[in-house]
Amino acid sequence: MTNNKKKSVNLILDCVKEESKSFFEDMLMDVLEVEDNQNSILYDHTVLVFLTGIKKFTILMSIDNELLKTLFDKFFQNNISNNKEKNELMNDMPNEVINMIVGLSIRNFPLEYKELKLSVPVKLSKANMLKILEKNVSQSIKIVSDGGSLICAVACSSNTNPK
């Protein structure tokens, strides 16, 4: 059972990894390194989505401050001068990144997972997000670009509730 889950997690993570790399390319950013996130660190800007269906997956994306700023500048250039609006948009950025990347990665999922339903992004406490990774079969990678770093993690369980 665990081996099956490990295989599933790796399959999904591979799809998300490839789509993340395409995302960086689209943003005209260079991917410098992709490595296992063995220490299971998460940055301050982390969100997750659930994929539910024949299996339940949780996909986390975690963005560091540098990447957050880089993406904001690329999306909006100098079009936002109001600080309040800027903060609101920055706060929403991780949601948008996970929606884009995971949404597009579904195209390349194995056939049996193409029918999985994608939830809206959810923000939990860092502690609860780490609990999800610890309590379930999971795998995590870090993608380092010339504009900042992104951590992607996938967890699989019959129950990915952090409680």
Place this chain on the structure above:
Amino acid sequence: MLNIMIVDDSTIIRRMLVIEFEKIGYQVVAQAKSGKEAVAMYAEHIPDLVTMDITMPIMNGIDALKEIKKNFKNAKVIMVTSHGEEKLVMEAISSGAKGYVLKPIKQEKLVEVINKVFPGLRNDQ
């Protein structure tokens, strides 16, 4: 000049689209954060064009599209979506959407789709 309604639960996408439409010279007359809001706002503003996200809370974009088309058969809606998944886009098209644009949004693609919906209205970037 086209009057546009933007429907997306993402503040970022709504803001990006406002900026892009202003650059092209269109007016954003309404913004909705859910399909349910979109249905109500469409009736209030009757925009020339709607950009509609697919995955939204309360009511998704496809259900909102169907609801709008029920009462406004000539409504012109294009889906702006992060889902590359064929099935959802095809369902939207068969429900009456005029086209779709994938996120991250590129202005040239947005203009291309709008030109197809309004063939008499050429937009140059």
